[in-house]
Amino acid sequence: MADRYPGYDVLRKRDSVSWNDQTRAVIDERLAVDEDRHAFFSEPEWQTVRALCDRIIPQPAARPRRVPLAAMLDQKLHGPGGDGYRYANLPPLREAWRQGLAALDAEARSRRQRRFHELPPTEQDAVLTAIQRGDVRDKAWDKLPPKDFFAKRVLHDIVSLYYAHPASWNEIGFGGPASPRGYVRMYFDRRDPWEASEARPGREERARRENEHVG
Numbered sequence: 001m002a003d004r005y006p007g008y009d010v011l012r013k014r015d016s017v018s019w020n021d022q023t024r025a026v027i028d029e030r031l032a033v034d035e036d037r038h039a040f041f042s043e044p045e046w047q048t049v050r051a052l053c054d055r056i057i058p059q060p061a062a063r064p065r066r067v068p069l070a071a072m073l074d075q076k077l078h079g080p081g082g083d084g085y086r087y088a089n090l091p092p093l094r095e096a097w098r099q100g101l102a103a104l105d106a107e108a109r110s111r112r113q114r115r116f117h118e119l120p121p122t123e124q125d126a127v128l129t130a131i132q133r134g135d136v137r138d139k140a141w142d143k144l145p146p147k148d149f150f151a152k153r154v155l156h157d158i159v160s161l162y163y164a165h166p167a168s169w170n171e172i173g174f175g176g177p178a179s180p181r182g183y184v185r186m187y188f189d190r191r192d193p194w195e196a197s198e199a200r201p202g203r204e205e206r207a208r209r210e211n212e213h214v215g
Contacts, residue, residue, distance in 0.1 A: 005173040006204055008196040008211035010166050016215045018181045018194060027176070030165055033075060035068030040078035040094070041101075044115075048101045049073065051117035055124050056158045065167040072161045073097075087152050089145055097157075099140075100149045106140035107131065173198060175214075 013019055014027070038046050053069035082093050090096045108116040108127050116124060130136060134147040162168050169176060173196035175183075185192050196214055199207040 004198055005170060005196040005211055006199055007208035008170055008173060008214060010169045010176050012215045013176060018175065019177065020180050023177045023179055027166055033068045033071050035066065035071045037071060038074040040074045045101045047117040048105055051124065053158055055121065055128060056154065057162050067162050067165040067167045069158055069161055073157055087148065090148055090152060096149065096153050099144045100153060103138065103140035103144055106138040107136055110138040
């Protein structure tokens with residue numbers, strides 16, 4: 001993927017007036033998540049959920065900082081919190097994830113005679129596409145609507161966690177929480193001087209120079 005904000009690193013704002021101590025503490029906690037540790041998921045579930053996260057949002061191996069998606073999801077489910085609401089046709093948050101991962105593995109076995117994490121990426125994508133469409137074969141889905149699990153748990157949780165991490169903010173030119181400085185130029189195609197400059201054709205080097213001084 002082309003670098004739309006060359007030279008931009010949101011973490012340069014850490015010690016600037018853009019962020020206060022509370023903001024820094026929250027971001028430091030997200031950066032400290034260990035992508036190899038888990039406390040909520042069992043070992044088989046951990047294998048499945050890591051493979052699932054890699055297919056929902058593939059991350060280049062060479063990127064300087066990966067978003068530890070599976071570990072962030074594990075942390076969310078291991079803690080006492082939740083969404084503050086529940087979808088009526090799905091089980092509670094944690095139960096939905098346990099049932100969903102078991103059903104995902106069961107569906108992979110029904111179609112390819114292997115667990116989900118053991119399949120090559122193209123076959124994993126085919127299984128996920130079938131679940132997204134509700135075109136499932138295994139009875140493990142009898143008590144869990146596959147389309148709703150995919151849309152309201154898989155996509156909702158994984159994508160929202162991805163864009164809550166500073167590593168993804170650089171990709172979209174996001175300056176992080178607006179506390180305490182805030183944003184002023186809230187109009188289309190306008191930006192504050194402390195926001196990232198998007199590279200336009202023929203202006204990539206100019207954007208890089210500007211972004212290297214954003215803080």
